[in-house]
Amino acid sequence: MRSVWTWVALVLACVASPPVEAHVLARSESRLLVRGREVSVHLTFNLLDFPGVDRNGDQVVTPEELAPAFDRVYATILEHFSLTSSGPPVRMTRDKYELIDEHVLLLDLTYVFPQEVLALEMTSTLPDVLGAGHVHLATFLLNGRLQEQILDNRNRSVFFTQTSGTRWQTLGRFVWLGIQHIATGYDHLAFLLGLLIATASLRSLVKVITSFTVAHSITLALATFNLVVLPSRFTESMIALSILYVAVENLLRKRTIDRWKLTFLFGLVHGFGFSNVLREMQLPRADLALSLFSFNLGVEIGQIVFVVLLFPLIDDLIRSGWTKLRPAVSIAIGLLAAFWFIQRAFFG
Numbered sequence: 001m002r003s004v005w006t007w008v009a010l011v012l013a014c015v016a017s018p019p020v021e022a023h024v025l026a027r028s029e030s031r032l033l034v035r036g037r038e039v040s041v042h043l044t045f046n047l048l049d050f051p052g053v054d055r056n057g058d059q060v061v062t063p064e065e066l067a068p069a070f071d072r073v074y075a076t077i078l079e080h081f082s083l084t085s086s087g088p089p090v091r092m093t094r095d096k097y098e099l100i101d102e103h104v105l106l107l108d109l110t111y112v113f114p115q116e117v118l119a120l121e122m123t124s125t126l127p128d129v130l131g132a133g134h135v136h137l138a139t140f141l142l143n144g145r146l147q148e149q150i151l152d153n154r155n156r157s158v159f160f161t162q163t164s165g166t167r168w169q170t171l172g173r174f175v176w177l178g179i180q181h182i183a184t185g186y187d188h189l190a191f192l193l194g195l196l197i198a199t200a201s202l203r204s205l206v207k208v209i210t211s212f213t214v215a216h217s218i219t220l221a222l223a224t225f226n227l228v229v230l231p232s233r234f235t236e237s238m239i240a241l242s243i244l245y246v247a248v249e250n251l252l253r254k255r256t257i258d259r260w261k262l263t264f265l266f267g268l269v270h271g272f273g274f275s276n277v278l279r280e281m282q283l284p285r286a287d288l289a290l291s292l293f294s295f296n297l298g299v300e301i302g303q304i305v306f307v308v309l310l311f312p313l314i315d316d317l318i319r320s321g322w323t324k325l326r327p328a329v330s331i332a333i334g335l336l337a338a339f340w341f342i343q344r345a346f347f348g
Helices: 002-016 063-080 167-184 186-196 202-224 232-252 259-281 285-319 325-346
Strands: 027-035 038-046 081-084 091-100 104-112 119-124 135-142 145-151 157-161
Touching: 027 119, 038 063, 038 081, 063 081, 063 091, 063 104, 119 135, 119 145, 135 157, 145 157, 167 186, 167 259, 167 285, 186 202, 186 232, 186 259, 186 285, 186 325, 202 259, 202 285, 232 259, 232 325, 259 285, 285 325
Parallel strands: 027 135
Antiparallel strands: 027 038, 038 104, 081 119, 091 104, 119 157, 135 145
């Protein structure tokens, strides 16, 4: 229903606006189609909105006028129009562009993300360069569900979310998203490695991993439901510090005591880091509980696979006489964590 009233408001705003030349429209449009990890974007721009393209001022943009101006126009579009899905795309390609109706630019782009696109954020700062009255009309198609949004000088970001599909589909998608997140979350993996390298027995390992799981599950839920939210910069900096602490403790203590208690405290911090993925998606309330459970399950599966693969290898190496393995790995993790902390705390 919101979409209908938004479009009505746009029409009324256009009617109430001062008369302009009929073909000069201060707007752009996009049509987005999601296929797994890829988002195809069909963009339409009025080239008369871009200063200097229509060089002779006749309200017609010829191919000869567009050719020298295209790179500048294209760079402006990329700078002021962006898509993210739990982070930036890993690749963006320009498929084609075409000049139609004497002044309209059609532009086809493809964005590729590291994981299946379940939610998408679109940001437009085009009014900064094309005029404060510029509006962008966006249409989003995912799994047969059409969503429409309007971006303007006041509303510069919108979220498109996946709310269709069965519960099993939702569970499967978010489990896989959780697995991908832990597989590419190098700071979380470094933290786990720091714990593994100093764990002497399977029993102590189970206690450490369990305390970490319980702790980050608590804060992941609190943050996802917006009950407790910490600034991302603070959270990411604290995660780096937790990794640094574990590395230093590995070097200074010959035998770690009650590591599971310390891990529980640090797990609370890491849970806020995990929550950033779901919070950025702005998921509908109805799907939040299942999405949260599924994502957390995926994270746990990823952690278990990581531990199962590495722990026997580390244990065998240490038993074989690699006495320098623990300090060497701890030093490497500590240096990496110190770099992450400086980067996130002071340059993030």
